[in-house]
Amino acid sequence: xxxxxxxxxxxxxxxxxxxxxxxxxxxxxxxxxxxxxxxxxxxxxxxxxxxxxxxxxxxxxxxxxxxxxxxxxxxxxxxxxxxxxxxxxxxxxxxxxxxxxxxxxxxxxxxxxxxxxxxxxxxxxxxxxxxxxxxxxxxxxxxxxxxxxxxxxxxxxxxxxxxxxxxxxxxxxxxxxxxxxxxxxxxxxxxxxxxxxxxxxxxxxxxxxxxxxxxxxxxxxxxxxxxxxxxxxxxxxxxxxxxxxxxxxxxxxxxxxxxxxxxxxxxxxxxxxxxxxxxxxxxxxxxxxxxxxxxxxxxxxxxxxxxxxxxxxxxxxxxxxxxxxxxxxxxxxxxxxxxxxxxxxxxxxxxxxxxxxxxxxxxxxxxxxxxxxxxxxxxxxxxxxxxxxxxxxxxxxxxxxxxxxxxxxxxxxxxxxxxxxxxxxxxxxxxxxxxxxxxxxxxxxxxxxxxxxxxxxxxxxxxxxxxxxxxxxxxxxxxxxxxxxxxxxxxxxxxxxxxxxxxxxxxxxxxxxxxxxxxxxxxxxxxxxxxxxxx
Numbered sequence: 250x251x252x253x254x255x256x257x258x259x260x261x262x263x264x265x266x267x268x269x270x271x272x273x274x275x276x277x278x279x280x281x282x283x284x285x286x287x288x289x290x291x292x293x294x295x296x297x298x299x300x301x302x303x304x305x306x307x308x309x310x311x312x313x314x315x316x317x318x319x320x321x322x323x324x325x326x327x328x329x330x331x332x333x334x335x336x337x338x339x340x341x342x343x344x345x346x347x348x349x350x351x352x353x354x355x356x357x358x359x360x361x362x363x364x365x366x367x368x369x370x371x372x373x374x375x376x377x378x379x380x381x382x383x384x385x386x387x388x389x390x391x392x393x394x395x396x397x398x399x400x401x402x403x404x405x406x407x408x409x410x411x412x413x414x415x416x417x418x419x420x421x422x423x424x425x426x427x428x429x430x431x432x433x434x435x436x437x438x439x440x441x442x443x444x445x446x447x448x449x450x451x452x453x454x455x456x457x458x459x460x461x462x463x464x465x466x467x468x469x470x471x472x473x474x475x476x477x478x479x480x481x482x483x484x485x486x487x488x489x490x491x492x493x494x495x496x497x498x499x500x501x502x503x504x505x506x507x508x509x510x511x512x513x514x515x516x517x518x519x520x521x522x523x524x525x526x527x528x529x530x531x532x533x534x535x536x537x538x539x540x541x542x543x544x545x546x547x548x549x550x551x552x553x554x555x556x557x558x559x560x561x562x563x564x565x566x567x568x569x570x571x572x573x574x575x576x577x578x579x580x581x582x583x584x585x586x587x588x589x590x591x592x593x594x595x596x597x598x599x600x601x602x603x604x605x606x607x608x609x610x611x612x613x614x615x616x617x618x619x620x621x622x623x624x625x626x627x628x629x630x631x632x633x634x635x636x637x638x639x640x641x642x643x644x645x646x647x648x649x650x651x652x653x654x655x656x657x658x659x660x661x662x663x664x665x666x667x668x669x670x671x672x673x674x675x676x677x678x679x680x681x682x683x684x685x686x687x688x689x690x691x692x693x694x695x696x697x698x699x700x701x702x703x704x705x706x707x708x709x710x711x712x713x714x715x716x717x718x719x720x721x722x723x724x725x726x727x728x729x730x731x732x733x734x735x736x737x738x739x740x741x742x743x744x745x746x747x748x749x750x751x752x753x754x755x756x757x758x759x760x761x762x763x764x765x766x767x768x769x770x771x772x773x774x775x776x777x778x779x780x781x782x783x784x
Contacts, residue, residue: 302726322488426468740761
């Protein structure tokens with residue numbers, strides 16, 4: 250009897266060791282695939298406006314600050330106090346500047362690496378809540394091949410890092426159910442989220458607590474959990490306390506209310522939308538996995554008494570409702586919901602993969618895949634005659650081949666169509682990231698680098714610069730090392746009262762602002778730099 254128990258224990262130990270080795274292999278494979286996809290061609294395109302330009306500017310001012318200064322604690326933007334977000338990501342980017350200089354690659358690298366790490370982390374999260382390894386693998390692969398995850402994860406933004414920290418927090422939440430020491434990881438992860446994205450940490454923390462209330466309410470009375478949250482909150486409290494002591498009520502009014510809480514009831518810079526705005530964002534950008542959403546949601550609801558379904562339902566519904574009720578609508582606000590959607594798809598795709606062959610798949614799947622293939626083929630032929638868009642033709646051709654083969658296999662009832670979808674989607678995304686189209690917002694305004702070079706050459710370091718362009722471009726400030734103020738409706742008054750200033754004008758604004766004292770400084774394409782400085 251003792252010998253049999255010993256043999257069984259040894260076999261069980263060997264099985265666990267082999268199981269961990271397989272998990273380790275998957276973690277490495279997913280990490281390598283994610284790092285390749287998230288870093289290829291990372292520094293070839295200019296920084297886009299809004300978050301990228303602002304984050305890069307704050308990070309550079311931290312990097313340029315004198316040694317021993319408190320600039321890392323009190324960051325600035327254009328020399329003015331920067332209250333919007335805590336500077337954890339800005340500090341990481343400033344550190345990469347010290348290693349590789351100031352450029353697009355070093356600006357985007359920290360966020361890209363952290364988001365790439367979130368892919369194997371999601372696999373680890375799946376291994377905590379799913380019985381089958383294949384379900385965790387499919388969840389991680391869906392997450393890896395979601396276009397908005399790859400695109401926004403590569404940009405110099407804060408959302409990818411926040412999602413990575415949140416996934417770590419949820420792993421600790423799940424493991425704390427059998428080992429209370431993981432409560433410390435919950436608090437530390439929550440602190441990292443708050444030091445990256447500020448008030449978002451409160452919402453993500455609330456999601457974790459609601460899940461625990463539904464799944465494991467006994468943990469909510471554990472002093473380990475409160476102690477972990479206390480430790481993680483300490484640096485957050487220190488940062489916010491330091492800002493308040495340094496800036497006083499200005500930080501409260503501008504930083505906490507004006508730039509954070511007010512987004513709930515007031516659109517920031519006219520970024521508004523209907524309550525279903527984020528639902529449409531999800532519908533637009535998670536193809537081809539959107540095909541499986543109805544069946545995945547139904548399977549999740551059927552299993553709502555299981556831990557994985559509870560997590561997915563709480564995560565997806567609570568976060569989607571919260572951001573939908575906010576007045577400010579921005580596409581990247583929906584980023585934290587994508588891991589939960591991937592976990593929703595995982596069980597359904599694993600169920601398809603485990604079904605005996607051949608199987609009968611819904612006609613809607615086959616028809617949708619065929620339609621996507623036809624549209625991609627038409628797009629590929631359309632751009633075939635344009636020499637400078639050959640890479641776009643190649644991307645669409647890859648999509649067309651993927652969807653066509655997947656449609657044929659699905660029509661035959663062959664479950665291999667899923668593997669074709671994963672490989673083809675990954676290759677198509679790789680081609681897109683290798684091209685110049687992955688930051689398509691750059692086409693919404695004039696090329697920023699030539700104009701920024703002209704401003705830097707033609708103006709003094711502290712010169713006042715006004716532009717006729719419709720809105721403020723943070724990327725122009727970053728590349729020109731100047732602050733360029735959008736004043737399209739006040740140019741006449743500014744010309745009269747702001748002496749010794751510079752004006753960046755388009756041709757129509759230049760025609761309306763003709764003055765004898767005007768001096769041409771330089772010109773790039775349709776943009777002219779003039780001054781009323783007569784010295």
